[in-house]
Amino acid sequence: MEKKNIDWANLGFGYIVTDKRFVSNYRNGAWDEGGLTEDATVTISECAGVLQYAQTIFEGLKAYTTEKGETVIFRPDLNAERMEQSAKRLEMPVYPKDKFVDAIVETVRANSAYVPPYGTGATLYVRPYMFGSSEVIGVKPAQEYQFRVFTTPVGAYFKGGAKPLTIKVSDFDRAAPNGTGHIKAGLNYAMSLHAIVTAHEEGFDENMYLDPRTRTKVEETGGANFLFVTKDKKVVVPKSSSILPSITRRSLVHVAKEYLGLEVEEREVLFDEVKEFAEAGLCGTAAVISPVGKIVNHGEEICIPSGMADMGPVTKELYDTLTGIQMGRIEAPEGWIKVVE
Ligand code: PLP
Ligand code: COI
Numbered sequence: 145m146e147k148k149n150i151d152w153a154n155l156g157f158g159y160i161v162t163d164k165r166f167v168s169n170y171r172n173g174a175w176d177e178g179g180l181t182e183d184a185t186v187t188i189s190e191c192a193g194v195l196q197y198a199q200t201i202f203e204g205l206k207a208y209t210t211e212k213g214e215t216v217i218f219r220p221d222l223n224a225e226r227m228e229q230s231a232k233r234l235e236m237p238v239y240p241k242d243k244f245v246d247a248i249v250e251t252v253r254a255n256s257a258y259v260p261p262y263g264t265g266a267t268l269y270v271r272p273y274m275f276g277s278s279e280v281i282g283v284k285p286a287q288e289y290q291f292r293v294f295t296t297p298v299g300a301y302f303k304g305g306a307k308p309l310t311i312k313v314s315d316f317d318r319a320a321p322n323g324t325g326h327i328k329a330g331l332n333y334a335m336s337l338h339a340i341v342t343a344h345e346e347g348f349d350e351n352m353y354l355d356p357r358t359r360t361k362v363e364e365t366g367g368a369n370f371l372f373v374t375k376d377k378k379v380v381v382p383k384s385s386s387i388l389p390s391i392t393r394r395s396l397v398h399v400a401k402e403y404l405g406l407e408v409e410e411r412e413v414l415f416d417e418v419k420e421f422a423e424a425g426l427c428g429t430a431a432v433i434s435p436v437g438k439i440v441n442h443g444e445e446i447c448i449p450s451g452m453a454d455m456g457p458v459t460k461e462l463y464d465t466l467t468g469i470q471m472g473r474i475e476a477p478e479g480w481i482k483v484v485e
Contacts (some may be wrong), residue, residue: 147361152264152396154301157430162295164254166247169277170237170289178247178291180254186290193276193286196445199203201230202273202332204429205391207252207295207484209262210472220248222391227272230327232365236274245482248272253484258297260274264470265305269298269430275330301367301430302349306463308452309426309439312343313415314351318366321357325386332388336366350426352439353409353436354415355384363412369393369429370436372421373458379406380421382413392427392466398477399465406458419446424455428435432462 150160161184167258192380193199201225208216225243233293235423248270252259260266272293302309316339319325324332324485331415336351343351352370362370369390372380379400381393389465400406418424424436437452438445450456455463468474 147261148257150258150260150297152260152297153267153299155266155297156303157269157298157301158296160258160296162255162258162297165292165294167330168239168243168247170291171219173279175237175259175291176244177450178243181249184294186292188277188290191279191281193278193280197276197283197328198278198282198331198334199234199276199286200269200273201227201234202328202330203227203237205270206429206470207259207268207270208472209259211262214472215252215256215259215264216470217248217252217473217482217484219391219395219480220245220482221345221479222274222394223248226328226389226391227274230329231274233324233327236276236331239274239291244272246477247291247293249482251295251485253317256278256297256484257297258389259464260297266297266299268295268402270295270428276482288430294468301432306435306454306455307448308435310438310440311350311352311436312346313439313441314339314343316351316353317356318353319356319363319386320367321386323356323386325356325363325384326388328388333366339463340366348440356386360415362418363387365426368426368431368434369425370413371396371425371433371459371462372418373423373427373456374420374456375422377406377458379408379458379462380413381408381410383410384412390428392429393430395480396427396433396462396466399462399469402477403465403474404461415441423450423459424448425455425459432467433459435459
């Protein structure tokens with residue numbers, strides 16, 4: 145299919161309306177067949193559960209053009225599983241895994257003219273989401289839901305691409321100890337908006353949230369998990385019940401161990417340890433791996449030894465291997481790549 149006339153190499157992380165999106169409705173206890181539509185708008189009651197009590201969850205994944213010219217999607221089954229966890233936590237119906245993956249494939253195929261060509265640095269971001277669509281006024285779950293998937297071509301999440309970021313240690317919490325930090329609920333992102341606007345106004349790129357109970361351990365940012373590298377090249381990723389189980393981070397742990405032969409520790413990471421690390425990065429679908437150069441805690445600067453000019457060497461190896469797998473330059477582990485026929 146002929147590609148759209150888009151300046152792929154200069155795309156930022158924004159919304160561009162594409163041709164088709166998938167919609168399925170849940171009524172009377174069952175999902176309908178669902179299908180593609182050209183209508184990019186949603187019409188719902190003024191009293192819909194999503195509007196009154198924020199009953200909404202979402203996912204994020206990407207489609208790529210490989211070196212061979214195929215369109216592929218990275219690990220959509222894991223997004224289906226995580227959305228199932230999110231749905232259960234917010235008392236929403238589960239959208240079945242097989243149907244989820246089919247809906248992603250169908251939506252990407254229908255928008256193949258927007259899948260950025262190989263080598264442009266851009267990708268097609270895929271956003272599945274679900275919300276309570278029926279009226280709710282007493283605090284309770286909606287009876288009806290809508291599941292949708294749209295796509296939008298994107299470039300780097302952070303302006304400057306691979307330039308190391310400066311992170312602020314936030315005084316705000318994004319998640320409560322037994323709250324919803326481990327699922328992908330819209331409410332977590334609403335919680336982080338004031339903190340990110342404040343951080344940006346102060347000249348920071350992102351926030352580091354600490355654990356909400358003791359504020360001594362590293363959690364994550366508003367949209368990505370952390371990854372650290374020790375001076376002896378061990379990869380360390382924070383473990384916590386209130387962070388999102390990033391699919392990128394889980395994939396990088398596998399890549400580090402199985403492709404690069406690195407030792408990996410998944411464990412609680414004290415904020416006090418951060419000054420000892422050699423490299424730091426943010427990992428996520430949107431962030432890929434974005435290097436961190438500096439972390440600032442109330443004016444006290446921690447300068448990561450890899451510096452403010454480039455990614456650290458281990459971060460770079462992880463980045464090259466993961467993106468190599470996604471773009472078809474490196475053989476993927478079994479089941480990681482879904483080809484869109
Ligand atoms: N943490 C948060 C809060 C996120 O929003 C995201 C993005 O999805 C991630 C981590 C990274 O997760 P994934 O790698 O599955 O995209
Ligand atoms: C993603 O990486 O898919 C996310 O959902 C992060 C979001 C903040 C854009």
